[in-house]
Amino acid sequence: MATTTSPQDTPKPPLPKASRWRVLKARVSTATRLLLSKLGQNGPQWLIAFLALATGVVQIGPQFVQMRQAVLNILAQGADGISGLADLAAFPHVIIGIGLILMVPGLLLRARVAWVLGVLLSALSAGLALWAAHGGINATVALSGLLLLALLLYTSRFARSSLAASSLFALLGVGSLLIYGTLGSLWFGAGYTPPIRSLPTAFYYTIETMSTVGYGDIVPHTVQARMFTVSMIVVGISVFATTLSVVIGPLIGGSLKRTLEGKMQREQRKNHYVIIGASSLAYAMWKELSSRGVPVTIIAPSGHPSPFPETADVITADATRSETLELAGVPKAKAVLTLRDDDAENAFAVLAVKELAPGVKTIAGVNDVRHVNKIRRVQPDVLFAPQLLGSQLLARDLFDEPIDNSTVHKLLFPET
Template identity: 50%
Template sequence: MRRTRLPAHVIIAVLVGIDGLLLLASVLLRVPGSLLIDLFVRGDMRALERIDAMHLPRFLFGLNAIERIDFSHLPRALVGFALLALACGLVIRARTAWAFTLVMLTLAAVINFHLDIRFDLTFVLSLVCLGLLLWYWREFDRASFAAATLYTLVAVFALVVYATFGTMYLGHEFKPNVVDLPTAFYFSIVTMTTVGYGDIVPVTTDARLFTASVIIFGISAFATSLTVVIGPLVGGNLKKILAGRFTHVIRKNHFIVAGASPLAINVHHELTRRGWPVTVIIASGADNPYPEGADVMHGDASDNAVLTQAGIGHAKAVLALRADDSENAFIVLAAKEIAPAVRTIASVNDSKHLSKLKRVQPDMIFAPPVVGGELLARTLSGETVDNETVMRLLFHGDT
């Protein structure tokens, strides 16, 4: 049997998740007497008997053991929690998860150096994951709005936890002293939002540096939230408004292509490749097959208002390249009514409609069935195909 190899992004996600679990475990095992250690690590179910139900919230949040917790290892726990969440995003190859994971793994390595915890399993695994992420960066090419929102919320939550418990750890270095979690939480929110009422002031160098870090991280987190979550929503709507209201102001010396047929798409490609500006009009509600960034309008190309918005008064030519020959005829008539001096070009998809389309008198008729048949016959018979012959076939479809 043929063995199925796991994709690289899945392997990296698993390694990142393991690294996060190890970081979390290394911190939890440093908290003596916690509920998690008693119940799940030591299996001591009698720990529940020691809990007063009235004080359960205080016990769960560790208020009775705050002084015994080594807060210097709290950042490792936050990074481990973040890596677990990011591993889920790596599985779906989210680009945002890839970027956040790089930052978190780098932060984990820096924290290890700061705590003099070097060359342990988590440190080595972090470096390995960093290398794999950089080597396989092409694997993470999916933009996910949901993933970006999730990781932004995780970052804000981690910052709140860092600021709150960091304030508790340095509580005696503030004036007045911070001795309870509600006050620490209040100071964290006020500092993160840069409000700064001044009722609690850091008085030592460590406390001031910590407060400065909370301010910097807070500004960064909220700015990222606005950019990642709100930015695409506002930016997309603004782009549509600008495209609808202001793009037509700069339409000048351009070609107007009406239709989304293969011929229209190829003409648009060749004209833009040569540096000519092109405005495309496709039917309302129809799919847009043109490349992103193309100047595309939705509407009826035979409507005077639509042609005016497309800038027909300043256009070099109007190309009616719809799949329906009758619609092409109406487009030519509307164009001649609004801007008689503008050149009109129409395509004929059925040769039996050629004579009818001639009656609306476009400046040029392009009939692929007629032109293709004539050129193929001349080539097979050995006749000369010169520029004069091609132009005769194009202009008014004379045969």
């Protein structure tokens, strides 16, 4: 019995070496262009984030042993564990290093707050490293200088408002202030009544002073202790106020902005066109109307990707609900175009529009020519049937029949 082999089952001959080389070369070239494009878009912030991470690690590394010993001495002996200023010298390096490392996610997100803190911390890092090296150049100075230079060169790339970066800023500010207050209270502990001798007491007094509660159970009686307390109050109020403005401000501002923009858009939605749908035809129609300077509002279905840009006036909701149509300004619209991919959904949308605003012109798109008569039953003002247009124009061209503007209009918009 003879068997037949379909074309799909026939094995394809292998490509010649020259063809395989061209295919490989094309793929490598495409991958290289894509990589270069990604590097051009995201390379600077990745480089800056890497420099921040490296600078933070270099700042912390050499001071880790000294800081660890100082912390152990303070935990074990309280104020007596601080034998001199050298025991506290490691903390600024570590705080700056931790701050730079915490800024890495914000820099990758191109957050403006992370950029500001990065500039401040890199400048402090360079200055502290120069002071420690007695004016010499070492790895910390070089990395800090490179980081500061890169941040200043790519300022325009960091323009986003990031809640995550703002939270890191708040964490860094409050943490640094707690360390400053606790260690300073221990250092000037003898100038208080009763004296501050232990780490828990120093931490308690720091919280009490920064919050401006002031129970009066611990009172400074020397000039040094009083000046340090004043510095804690001033810095504490400044840090908490800045933290509230940075973290809570964008949340309140964003909500207020969305509310005002929504109200302004609702007031401006009149004498406009409403497009229902997110199909390719709906996008093409929006683009054409927008190019003519005509105001357009789109009602896009939820759960589907939207082809429209962020600048478009898009409402994502059910187009058959009266609340959605009211929000889109359908009663004040010049016309409503139902251009969804499903003809049944277009028919339901026409019915909803006619129920809410009978005087508004409705144009119903038809995706399947077999549904033309069915959609006629919902009585849209105009039927938009591109398939009929294409077939009848082609037939007229084949039979050399004349085609003018009135003919095209009749074919494109057959009256119901």
